[in-house]
Amino acid sequence: MSNNNEAITIKFRCPAELEGKIPPPMPASLGLPGWLKAMPTQAFNTMSNREEDTVKRCPPFVDAMTSGFLLPLICDLKVENGAITWDNDLPAGGALExxxxxxxFHDESQVVGSPLFEPDRFVIKFVNLWTIEAPPGYSLFFTHPVNRFDLPFTTLTGMVDCDLFHDSWVHFPARWHDTSFNGVLPKGTPVAQCFPVKRENWVAQTAAMTPDETSRAQELTNRMARESGLYRRQFRT
Structure with a gap:
């Protein structure tokens, strides 16, 4: 990210015919699920016999959910006994199909030999009608909407160099894991979350802790045990 903390722009573009007719991508901070908003910040822990924070007050849990951008489902999907149907009023393509x-759908043969494979079962693919352009040197990491275990599908994870590949679509393969789901998946449901990733060379370095590092680690561990919310107050940016 930039050193002066200036905003970096991700550009989402749709065909002119679709402007205002399909839901736009949104900052993930604006697409939090209702269950997170409704859940309590504390709950009684029967093991410790006291009230303790829930994941709603866990910064890493929430920060992951509010980072990046959410890509939405373009219309309602009706699912009934394993069959998926839809009805949309999108116009036909003009200069751009x-x-x-x-x-x-992806045929089962495309995932043969992987844990995704099941005989006679397709991998679905959510269609995305927004092209996505990242700044030079940035790729986009696409994955299932973070911590959205309530969704009946799991979007596969992938990385795309969207600073170079930005004049066509990036669609989102997914495994429909809730085979008992019957109902409507509403238009606008997030089907993928993307995070900008700057391409850099990285190496791993391992070492035993020095005495000073050991002391600092123990001191921080003790402080975190004593002071509730220490990470949120002192380390979270």
Whole structure:
């Protein structure tokens, strides 16, 4: 990220015919699920016999959910007994052709030999009608919306060099894991979350702690045990 903390822009573009007709990507901080907003910040812990913080007050848990951008489902999906149907009013493409269906499919053969493989079962693909341009030197890390275990699907994870590849679509393969789901997946449901990643060379360095590092680690461990919310107050940026 920039040293002066200036905002860096990710550009999302859709065909002109679709402007205002499909939900736009949004900062993940604006797409938090209702269950997170509704859950309590503390709950009674029967093991410690006292009230303790829930994950709603865990900064790493929440910060991951509020970082990056969410990509939305372009229309309602009706799921009934394993069949997926939809009805949308998207116009046909003009100068640029684009798919009008919200989902596509990958044949099972494309995941044979992986844990995703099941005989006679497709991998679905959520259609994304926004091209995405990252600044020079940045890739985008696409994954399932973070901590959204309530969704009936799991989006596969991938990395795309969107500073160079930005004039076509990035669609999102997913495994529909809740085979008992019947109902409507609403338009705008987040189907993927993306994080900008600056491409840099990294190496791993391992070493035993020095006496000074050991002392600092023990001191911080003791402080975290004594002072509730220490990470949030002193280390979170």
């Amino acid at each position: 684009f798919p009008r269906s919200p989902v596509g």
